[in-house]
Amino acid sequence: MPKMTSSEAFVETLASYGVTDVFGIVGSAYMDSLDIFPAAGIRFIPTVHEQGSAHMADGYARVSGRHGVCIGQNGPGITNFVTAIAAAYWAHSPVVAITPETGSGTIGLGGFQETEQLPIFSKITKYQAHVNGPGRMAELTGRCFDMAMAERGPTQLNIPRDHFYGDVDIDIPEPQIIERGAGGSSALDDAARILAEAEFPVILSGGGVIMDDAVDSCMELAEYLSAPVVNSYLHNDSFPASHKLWCGPLGYQGSKAGMRLISKADVVVALGTRLGPFGTLPQHGMDYWPKDAKIIQIDVDYRKIGLVKKIAVGICGQAGESASAILERLKNREKIACMQNRDEREQEIAQEKQAWEKELNEWTEERDDWSQLVSAEDAIYLHPRQVLRELEKATPSNAAISTDIGNICSVSNSYLRFEKSRSFFAAMSFGNCGYAFPTIMGVKVADPRRAAIAYVGDGAWAMSMGEILTCVRENIPVTPIVFNNRQWGAEKKNQVDFYGRRFEGVNLDNPSWAGIAKAMGAEGIVVDNLDMVGDALREACTAQSEGKTTVVEIMCTRELGDPFRRDALSMPVRHLDKYKAYV
Numbered sequence: 001m002p003k004m005t006s007s008e009a010f011v012e013t014l015a016s017y018g019v020t021d022v023f024g025i026v027g028s029a030y031m032d033s034l035d036i037f038p039a040a041g042i043r044f045i046p047t048v049h050e051q052g053s054a055h056m057a058d059g060y061a062r063v064s065g066r067h068g069v070c071i072g073q074n075g076p077g078i079t080n081f082v083t084a085i086a087a088a089y090w091a092h093s094p095v096v097a098i099t100p101e102t103g104s105g106t107i108g109l110g111g112f113q114e115t116e117q118l119p120i121f122s123k124i125t126k127y128q129a130h131v132n133g134p135g136r137m138a139e140l141t142g143r144c145f146d147m148a149m150a151e152r153g154p155t156q157l158n159i160p161r162d163h164f165y166g167d168v169d170i171d172i173p174e175p176q177i178i179e180r181g182a183g184g185s186s187a188l189d190d191a192a193r194i195l196a197e198a199e200f201p202v203i204l205s206g207g208g209v210i211m212d213d214a215v216d217s218c219m220e221l222a223e224y225l226s227a228p229v230v231n232s233y234l235h236n237d238s239f240p241a242s243h244k245l246w247c248g249p250l251g252y253q254g255s256k257a258g259m260r261l262i263s264k265a266d267v268v269v270a271l272g273t274r275l276g277p278f279g280t281l282p283q284h285g286m287d288y289w290p291k292d293a294k295i296i297q298i299d300v301d302y303r304k305i306g307l308v309k310k311i312a313v314g315i316c317g318q319a320g321e322s323a324s325a326i327l328e329r330l331k332n333r334e335k336i337a338c339m340q341n342r343d344e345r346e347q348e349i350a351q352e353k354q355a356w357e358k359e360l361n362e363w364t365e366e367r368d369d370w371s372q373l374v375s376a377e378d379a380i381y382l383h384p385r386q387v388l389r390e391l392e393k394a395t396p397s398n399a400a401i402s403t404d405i406g407n408i409c410s411v412s413n414s415y416l417r418f419e420k421s422r423s424f425f426a427a428m429s430f431g432n433c434g435y436a437f438p439t440i441m442g443v444k445v446a447d448p449r450r451a452a453i454a455y456v457g458d459g460a461w462a463m464s465m466g467e468i469l470t471c472v473r474e475n476i477p478v479t480p481i482v483f484n485n486r487q488w489g490a491e492k493k494n495q496v497d498f499y500g501r502r503f504e505g506v507n508l509d510n511p512s513w514a515g516i517a518k519a520m521g522a523e524g525i526v527v528d529n530l531d532m533v534g535d536a537l538r539e540a541c542t543a544q545s546e547g548k549t550t551v552v553e554i555m556c557t558r559e560l561g562d563p564f565r566r567d568a569l570s571m572p573v574r575h576l577d578k579y580k581a582y583v
Contacts, residue, residue: 001169006134007033010164012172013141015040019069021060021445022098023053027073029100029161045445045474048466050077052438054084054097059442061093063400063422065211067145068442071098074161075113079120083432085154086124090430092207094148097121097156104132104160117158126151131159134166142173150178152211152300180300182325183317190313191269191296192329196336198267198294200345201225204250205239206232206319208272208299210421214320215239218271221323224330226342227269228349230258233279234403234413234426238272241417244346247353250288251279252564253413257356259288261349266290269326270297270311272319274304276429281565298322360389360414366559368496380528381555384408384483387533388415391481394534396541399451400443402426404436406457407489411561434463441467441476451541452478458510459488465516471549472521478549479540482513485556493560498569502582517551528555 004012010033014022021043026034037044047053050072057068068088072078078099088095099121101107102114118128127147129140137159144155182188195201203225209218215238222229222245229239233251240246248255250262262268268290273279275297280289294312297305298319305314315322330336338345365383388408392415395401401416402425403409418424425443427435436454444452456464461482471478492506514524523543525536533554540550574580 001171003167003169005032006137006166006168007036007164009138009168009170009172010141010159011036011040011042013138014042014069016172017142017145017175018066021045022069022071023047023056023060023442024071025050025053025073025077027077027100029074030071030098030159030164032164045470047438047470050080051084051434052464052467052470054081054095055087055435055438056442056445057095058084058088058091058093059402059425059439060446061088061095062091062425063443064446065213065422066094066446067148068093068095069098070095071100073113074100074102074117075115078117079115082120082124085121087427087430087432087435088154089124089126091428092152092211093154094152095154096144096148097125097154099156099158100164101158101160103162105162107160118156121156124154125156126153127155129155129157131157131163134163135168135170137163137168138170138172146176150176180318180321182321183298183315187313187315188322188325188329191315191326192333194267194294194296194312195225195269195326196330196333199337199341200264201227201267201269201338202262202265203227203229203269203271204232204262204273205229205235205271206273207235207238208319209238210235212272212319213421214272214318214323215421217320217323219243221269221327224327225336225338226346227338228258228261228345230255230262232273233276234428235424236413236416237418237421237424240419242419245349247349248356249413251281251413252283253411253561254283255356255414256284256286256359257352259283259286260352263288263290265293267294267296270295271323272298274299274301275308277308278429280309283562366561368560379557381557382528382530382533383559384411384485384556384561386530387483387554387556388412390530390533391415391537392417394537395453396451399423399453399541400425400440400447401453401455402436402440402443403455404457404460405431405433405490406460407493407560408483408485408556409436409455409457410490410564412455433460436460437464437480438467440478441471444476444478451544453537453541454478454480456480456482457489458482458484458486458508458513461513465513468517468520468522468549468551475547476549477544477547479537479544480551481537482551482553483556484510484513484553485558486510487558489560490564493563494569496560497563497566498571500582512553514551514553517549523548523550524553525550526553526555
C-alpha cells in the first residue's frame with residue numbers, strides 16, 4: 001500500500017471517481033485537501049452561499065448522470081446545505097455532500113462552529129458515512145460515491161477536521177458498477193399479458209426513463225402499441241415532444257390532452273416513476289386518473305412500488321431494460337388487442353393534442369377576475385401566458401431549462417417541451433424557492449455547450465440572485481428569466497380564493513432586477529412589451545455563448561393561475577368576535 005496523508009487519500013479518491021468540479025465555500029476545516037485540488041485536476045467553484053453550491057451540485061448531477069459534489073465549513077456552512085440536499089433527495093440526484101466536522105477530540109464540548117451534523121441529514125440522504133479515523137478516509141469516501149449511484153440520491157460524507165491530517169498506508173478504491181436488470185420474469189410475463197389484453201394502453205414516462213437513458217426503449221414500446229405517452233409531473237423531457245404519440249405532462253398546469261387520454265386508459269404502464277401523489281391530483285377541473293385501469297408500475301426502488309396507487313403488477317427493474325423485456329414478450333404473442341383500434345386511437349391522440357394547442361393559443365390571460373388585484377398602472381404589463389408562449393417559441397432547440405416554484409413558473413408546465421432528455425430541471429416535490437438559478441449554473445458547468453435558462457419568480461429570485469456574483473467571478477454564463485409580478489403569486493392565490501382578498505405578506509416592492517444585475521457585473525434587459533420577449537431571450541442566449549450572464553426581467557401583470565391545491569385549504573372559521581370580520 002502506498003503511503004500518503006489522509007488529505008491526499010481523500011483527494012485521490014475523488015479523482016478515482018472522476019470528480020472534476022466541486023462547489024462550495026472555502027473553510028479552514030478542509031483546507032489541507034483544498035490545497036491539492038488543482039494538482040488532482042479538480043476545479044473548486046466558490047459560491048456565494050452553501051445552499052447555492054448544493055443546488056449547483058444537483059443540477060450538475062442531473063444533466064451529466066455523474067456525481068455532483070459540494071463541500072463547506074463545519075457547522076453553519078454545513079447547515080446551509082440542508083434545503084438543497086432535501087431537494088436533491090426528491091430529485092433522486094447522486095449528490096455527495098462532504099461535511100467537515102469539528103475536531104474529533106472536542107466533539108460534544110460546544111466548541112466554535114460545532115453541531116451534530118449526521119442527525120440533520122439523516123432523513124434526506126440515502127446513505128451517511130462518518131470517517132472515524134484517517135485510515136478509513138479513502139474507504140468511506142468511495143462508499144459514499146458508490147451509494148449515491150446505487151441508491152439514486154444524495155449521500156453525506158462526514159469528516160472530523162483533524163482526520164484530514166496524518167500519514168496512512170492505503171489503497172485508493174475504484175468505482176463499483178452495479179448493474180440492474182429488467183425485473184422478475186413472472187412479473188414481466190404478467191405485464192405482457194395484461195398489455196396484450198388492453199384496448200387503450202397509456203404509458204406514463206417518468207424520471208427513471210431519464211436516469212436510465214431509456215427514452216428509446218420507451219419509444220419502441222409505445223410505437224409497437226400505438227400507445228399515447230404522457231410525462232410524469234415535472235419530467236417533461238422524458239419523451240420527445242415532436243413525437244406523434246407524445247401527449248404532454250400530467251400534474252399541476254399540465255396538458256389537458258394527456259389528462260383526457262389517460263382518463264380513458266384500461267392499462268397504464270407507469271415506467272420509471274414512483275407515482276408521486278402530487279403528480280396525479282385533479283387539474284383543470286378534471287379528476288383524470290383512471291380509477292379502474294390496471295397499473296403496471298416499474299421502478300428500481302422496490303419500496304416505491306405500490307406505495308401510492310393500487311397496482312396490478314409491480315416490476316423492480318430499470319426502465320429501459322423492463323420496457324424492452326416486455327416488448328419482446330409482446331412480439332411473441334399472437335394477439336394484441338390494441339392493434340385492432342390502432343388507427344382510431346392515433347386519430348384521437350392527434351385530435352386531443354390539436355384541441356389543447358388551440359386552447360393554449362387562445363388562453364392569453366387568466367380567467368379569474370385578476371383586474372381587481374392590480375392598479376391601472378400594473379395592468380399595462382404583460383400577461384404571463386402570452387410571455388410563456390413567446391419564450392417557448394424563442395428557446396434554442398437544445399436548451400436546458402430549470403424552473404423555480406411559484407405561480408408563473410408552475411404555469412410554464414403547460415408550455416415547456418423538449419426533444420432531448422436531461423433538459424428540464426425543476427424543484428420536484430420538495431418545491432423550494434431559490435432552486436432554479438443555482439441549479440442551472442450547475443447544469444452549465446457540466447454541459448457548457450448548451451444554452452442554460454432559468455425561469456424564476458421575483459420572490460424566489462431575491463433568495464438566489466447573489467449567485468450572479470458566482471456567474472461573473474467563475475465565468476459561468478447563464479440566462480435567468482425573472483418574472484416580475486411584484487408578489488408571492490402562489491400564496492396570493494390562496495388569499496384570493498379563501499381569505500377575501502385580504503393580502504398579508506404577499507405584495508412585493510421590487511427594485512430593478514436588471515439594474516442590480518448590471519451593478520453586479522452581468523447584463524440586464526427589461527421587457528415590458530410582448531414583441532420584445534423573443535428578441536430578449538435570443539439576445540441573452542447569444543450573450544451567453546459569448547460568456548456573459550444576462551438577466552431578462554419581464555414585467556408581468558398580477559393575474560394568477562390556478563392554485564397548487566384547492567383541497568389543501570378550507571374556508572376560514574372564526575369564533576372570537578374580534579376575528580369574525582375576517583371570514
